[in-house]
Amino acid sequence: MKIGVLALQGAFIEHIHHLKKLQCETVEIRKVEDLNDLDGIIIPGGESTTMGKLLKETGIIEPLRDKIIHGLPVWGTCAGMIILAKENENHPIEGLKVMDIKVRRNAYGSQIDSFEEMVQIKEISPNPLHLVFIRAPYICAHDSKVEILYKRDGKAVVAKQENILATSFHPELTDSLEFHRYFLAMCCGKTN
Numbered sequence: 001m002k003i004g005v006l007a008l009q010g011a012f013i014e015h016i017h018h019l020k021k022l023q024c025e026t027v028e029i030r031k032v033e034d035l036n037d038l039d040g041i042i043i044p045g046g047e048s049t050t051m052g053k054l055l056k057e058t059g060i061i062e063p064l065r066d067k068i069i070h071g072l073p074v075w076g077t078c079a080g081m082i083i084l085a086k087e088n089e090n091h092p093i094e095g096l097k098v099m100d101i102k103v104r105r106n107a108y109g110s111q112i113d114s115f116e117e118m119v120q121i122k123e124i125s126p127n128p129l130h131l132v133f134i135r136a137p138y139i140c141a142h143d144s145k146v147e148i149l150y151k152r153d154g155k156a157v158v159a160k161q162e163n164i165l166a167t168s169f170h171p172e173l174t175d176s177l178e179f180h181r182y183f184l185a186m187c188c189g190k191t192n
């Protein structure tokens with residue numbers, strides 16, 4: 001399986017390390033040609049305004065949007081979730097706008113309000129999962145096409161819409177491979 005990780009900005013290397021532990025071939029995506037022959041793509045955490053500008057400057061934004069609309073599995077973590085969202089409540093950005101969610105950026109406060117916790121998300125794994133929130137967004141509204149896989153304090157932080165997965169937090173910054181395994185199963189068409 002060949003999985004791309006958008007490598008314009010942010011925490012991409014940690015995703016690559018997790019994917020390698022799961023025996024995936026990985027590609028760092030920096031230009032349009034890197035998008036060829038992928039089985040899936042991850043959009044990492046980072047800073048969504050900058051990432052959006054770089055997506056536009058490199059010309060990746062349109063071909064990538066087209067591939068996602070035509071079924072390429074994609075997973076956005078944190079800033080990646082913001083890039084996937086059709087709407088963003090507080091600070092609009094240039095994004096892919098492929099997922100029918102509205103997000104609130106920095107919804108839990110600034111960097112010093114970052115936090116971690118252990119939770120159970122049955123859809124992803126029977127084991128407790130370590131979640132790391134860093135200036136994280138949450139989903140404040142969504143279309144009925146979107147399946148909410150986990151809510152924290154009533155706010156959706158894990159969601160799926162067909163080939164699109166979004167998490168508010170950073171599984172790549174933990175030792176757990178469970179979310180990456182779940183995404184690879186999506187890439188093989190084993191989840192629906």
Ligand code: GLN
Pocket residue numbers: 044045046047048049077078079080082105106134135136137
């Ligand atoms: N707060 C950042 C943004 O709005 C996202 C932070 C992250 O990816 N850890 O882009």
